[in-house]
Amino acid sequence: MENFETDYILNHLGEDRSNWMHSASPPIFLSSIFIYPDLKSMKEAISKESSMPFYSRGTNPGLSLLEKKLAALEGGESCLLFASGSAAIAAAVCSQVKAGDHVVCVKKPYSWTSKLLHTWLARFGVESDFVEGDETAIRAALKPNTKVLFLETPNSFTFEIQDIEALCRLVKPLAIKVIVDNSFATPLYQNPIKLGADIVVHTATKYLAGHSDALGGALICSLEDREKIFSGEYMTLGGVMSPMNAWLILRGLRTLPLRLEKSAANGLAVARFLEAHPLVERVWFPWLESHPGHQIAKRQMRGCGGLLSFTIKTESPEKVEAFVNSLKIFMLACSYGSYESLCYPAIAAQDSSNYSNSPYPFNLIRIYCGLEESATMITDLESALKLIL
Numbered sequence: 326m327e328n329f330e331t332d333y334i335l336n337h338l339g340e341d342r343s344n345w346m347h348s349a350s351p352p353i354f355l356s357s358i359f360i361y362p363d364l365k366s367m368k369e370a371i372s373k374e375s376s377m378p379f380y381s382r383g384t385n386p387g388l389s390l391l392e393k394k395l396a397a398l399e400g401g402e403s404c405l406l407f408a409s410g411s412a413a414i415a416a417a418v419c420s421q422v423k424a425g426d427h428v429v430c431v432k433k434p435y436s437w438t439s440k441l442l443h444t445w446l447a448r449f450g451v452e453s454d455f456v457e458g459d460e461t462a463i464r465a466a467l468k469p470n471t472k473v474l475f476l477e478t479p480n481s482f483t484f485e486i487q488d489i490e491a492l493c494r495l496v497k498p499l500a501i502k503v504i505v506d507n508s509f510a511t512p513l514y515q516n517p518i519k520l521g522a523d524i525v526v527h528t529a530t531k532y533l534a535g536h537s538d539a540l541g542g543a544l545i546c547s548l549e550d551r552e553k554i555f556s557g558e559y560m561t562l563g564g565v566m567s568p569m570n571a572w573l574i575l576r577g578l579r580t581l582p583l584r585l586e587k588s589a590a591n592g593l594a595v596a597r598f599l600e601a602h603p604l605v606e607r608v609w610f611p612w613l614e615s616h617p618g619h620q621i622a623k624r625q626m627r628g629c630g631g632l633l634s635f636t637i638k639t640e641s642p643e644k645v646e647a648f649v650n651s652l653k654i655f656m657l658a659c660s661y662g663s664y665e666s667l668c669y670p671a672i673a674a675q676d677s678s679n680y681s682n683s684p685y686p687f688n689l690i691r692i693y694c695g696l697e698e699s700a701t702m703i704t705d706l707e708s709a710l711k712l713i714l
């Protein structure tokens with residue numbers, strides 16, 4: 326049933342092919358404005374700007390198609406698309422707070438989410454606390470003015486897991502909105518709204534687009550919240566997705582089940598290889614039995630993707646540098662979720678005069694296992710590991 330629904334959504338839902346001259350692929354509406362034949366229809370479009378094309382900062386048919394699919398995949402009522410994941414996150418949080426309010430966020434969220442809460446919203450009188458993601462720590466952090474609980478499970482560096490259902494149950498009676506960054510798991514492997522969350526946010530730049538060619542973000546929520554966010558942050562701040570990127574992301578989405586399955590199988594094979602290697606200290610991957618959040622992950626996720634981290638056994642930053650420089654398949658870059666395998670060592674963003682300043686050890690390396698064969702990746706890692714002997 327689940328697969329039938331996903332297949333239906335990806336290839337059929339919202340595809341208005343008889344209106345597209347029977348084109349299999351949807352047209353790209355590269356139009357900033359829409360023309361109406363008379364005043365009556367123009368007035369109708371203005372009054373329904375959140376769902377009818379009038380001006381492309383509001384509604385564009387290509388975006389509406391992608392919105393429909395992402396909302397359905399998440400099991401939510403509606404969706405809004407943004408120029409980036411960060412724009413979607415900012416709109417989601419800002420829509421729920423005003424000066425004097427308080428946000429509880431899990432420790433070590435995506436770096437720009439941290440900056441949004443810690444630095445940017447603080448300027449407008451919104452306070453945030455960053456705490457561990459277990460029930461006890463979250464309960465202790467709640468204040469009478471807490472309006473948002475922000476979760477990111479798994480997070481995208483050391484993959485801490487939060488129990489979405491339990492935390493939603495905890496804060497629901499307090500009228501606190503739960504926002505979940507679901508970028509790591511994608512709508513195919515985890516559906517926070519079905520577990521009680523109010524708003525799900527995604528970067529569409531990673532797995533959803535899947536080809537390292539488009540930036541985008543999405544926010545999935547109730548129709549009521551969509552109306553509120555549309556006339557608030559969406560239209561006012563104006564950081565909306567372009568029609569071209571919506572088309573690229575929709576094209577990527579069509580192959581997401583296949584890409585994710587391959588990347589997840591590669592991730593697990595590589596994680597198991599690394600865990601057994603004598604020169605590897607520790608591996609972080611939610612699908613390994615050794616991961617602290619493994620049990621909750623297995624309960625609330627259907628799969629895990631190809632992103633993982635590990636520390637190599639060395640005291641020397643130069644050895645970390647030699648290791649990452651010698652990789653041939655894993656290319657040095659940020660991001661994840663596309664066809665190509667990537668490597669992002671923590672050391673890349675650390676101050677070389679003081680590694681202890683960072684929340685991550687200097688020998689931590691994040692890799693993304695893309696769509697090559699896992700044996701190719703393992704060969705690459707194995708040769709590089711020889712360098713730290």
Ligand SMILES: *Cc1c(COP(=O)(O)O)cnc(C)c1O
Nearest residue numbers: 409410411435481508528530541
């Ligand atoms: C990349 C990422 C974002 C930000 O998305 P952009 O599209 O780069 O703005 C947010 N959350 C997570 C978990 C991410 O990996």
